[in-house]
Amino acid sequence: MYVSPSTVVENQSVAVFGAITPVSVNETIKLRYITPSGRTLERRVSTTDEGLFGDSMVVRELGKWKVVASWMVDENLTVAFEERIFYVKTYRIVTLNASTHEAFLGDRVNITGEINPVRVGKRVTVYYGSGGGTLSNLTVVKTDEHGRFKLECALNETGRIYFRAYIQEDDECFEAWSPVEEILVKMFVTTRLDLEAKPKQVYLGEEVVLQGSINPHIKGAKVILRYIKNGGCWTDLTTLTVGVNGSFKYVWIPEEPGLYAVVAIYEGMDLYTSSQNMTILAVIHGPYELRVKVIDRNGRVLLGAKLILEGVKTVEIMLDMEGQVTVKGLYPGTYRIKAYFKGVEVYDGMVEIYGNVSETVSADVYTLKVYVKDLFNKPVQGVEAKLDMIASYMTPEVTVSNVTDVYGCAYFVQIPKGRYLLSVDGQQVEITVLENTSTTITMQNLNLQLILSVLAIIAVAESAILIWLKTGDRLKRIFRREER
Structure with missing residues (x-):
């Protein structure tokens, strides 16, 4: 009995065939396939006129298989057996990666890799070589539960160093090599390049200064400046020759708004390594202006009110005679507007500045009418009514007074919100002003009139x-x- 091929790739067919002697026609041959996991698959075939038999099947389980053929030899139930071994394997993939592809003499690098299919405890041989020579055995490592392996290697010679991993063939997989991993080991002087944009945010049409330095100071070193805008393509800006102190400077006016990444590149020279550095620059439309008009709850302008604008920049300014103010040179963004009248905060709101904005805000400033009557419910003229804000550590002292008219009314305009103590002819009452309102005071004492x-x-x-x-x-x- 024969098995062909003796090693088959998974999911492909294996053929089992043979002949019995002496020739027996239509003899039943029982074939038992025993899988690597121990399962048994039985199949029956019959011999041909020449005593030949054959069978084929697609095999999927990886590992060592056994096939046993049995048949009756004579009428006395004598059984003959024939056994063969074959293997079902797959192609293994080995990867290898170095933590860096450029290093300096004496550096230590990490070499990592993994095998697929994943197997635990498999021995992986790592080879290395330099120049055009042959590969030498560096070490043997074992895979972990994830099929991964790693090692640390010291770079003790300059030039191009090559690494490659190898795993032997086993019952389930063919042998496999990883691709070659290459590291360039240099013995150069390390350079460092610094770059800074001042300022990091400018309006369209304004200048930005790109400046930096290279260390160590390299006489005649060339620094290339390039930029990319909004994730587009890199564009060469200029090439500079550094000064004797290793510094360089370039004044630039970007032509379009956007977010720029600017990179400075030193390509290396003689024994000096290459280096580069990057900075970010925002070029925005603007500047913008904000016009704010503050009125009370009756539509009157608040003369003498103060406005505070908080945001990218903070501005504090008094309103003009028309109750408004214009703030220029604002960066785009969200700002907080606060208005103060007679020292009391009467407005707190937000505004977004992405263009010139004109805003009218209605402050918490109201009108209060105080009616004074006598015991006969008659209006009393010429009586002084006085308002004192009940001050705390958060509120200032606000005092205002007025005299009743022929209708017995003391008319208070533009009163900031808050709690007040109202005094009329020796009488005091606490009131809260949160809207346009009125109140009546009845005089308890008969006056001279x-x-x-x-x-x-x-x-x-x-x-x-x-x-x-x-x-x-x-x-x-x-x-x-x-x-x-």
Whole structure:
């Protein structure tokens, strides 16, 4: 009995064939396939006129297989056996990676890799070589539970060093080599390049200074400046020759808005290594201006109010005679507007500046009417009403007074929001101003004017009575004359 091929790639067919002697026609041959995991697959075939038999099947399980053929030899139930071994394998992939592809003499590099299919504890031989010579055995490592391996290697010679990993053939996989990993080991002087943009954000049309230095100071070194805008393509800006102190400087006016990455490159020279550095620059539209008008809840402008603008920059400014202010030179962004009137914060809001903006804000400043009446519910004119803000560590002292008119009303305009103590003719009451409102105060004491008014009424009444009495006496005398 034969098996072909004796080593087959997974998911391909294997053929089992043979012949029995002496020739027996239509003899049943039982074939038992035993898989690497121990499972048994039975198949039956019959011999041909020449005593030949054959079978084929697609095999998938990796490893060592066994096939056993058995048949009846004679009528006494004598059984003959024939056994063969074959292997089902797959192609293994080995990868190898170095932590760097350029290093200096004496550096240590990490060499890592992995095998697929993943197997634990597989021995991987790592080879190395230099120049055009043959590869030498560096070390043997074992794979972990993820099929990975690693080692650390000291670079003890200059030039191009090559690494390659190898794993032997086993029951499941063919032998495999990794691609070659190359490291250039140099013995040069390391250079460092610094680069800075000042400022890092400019308006379109403004200058930006690109400056930096190279260390160590290399006489005649050339530095290339390139930029990329909004993830586009790299563009050469200029090539500079560094000064005797290793510094360089370039004044640039970007022509378009956007986010720029600017890189300085030193390509190396003689024994000096190459180096580069990068900086970021934002070029924005602008500058913008913000016009703010502040009014009270009745539409009147707030003369003497103060505006504070907080954001990319902070501005504090007084409103003009029209109750408005214009702030120029603002960067795009979100700003906070605060308005103060008589020292009280009367507005707090946000505004987005991505162009010239005109904003009218309505502050928490209201009108208060105080009506003063006497005990007879009559309006009292000429009485002083005084408002004092109930101050705390957060609020200033605000005091304002007014005198009642002929309607008994003291009219307070543009009162900041808050809690106040209202005083009228010795009486005090606490009020909260959060909207346009009015309140009424009844005077509990009779003032001099009221007393004089009452006395005048009494005097008039007495005069009327006396006149009535005198008139009565005269009429009586006239009637008596008539009777006579």
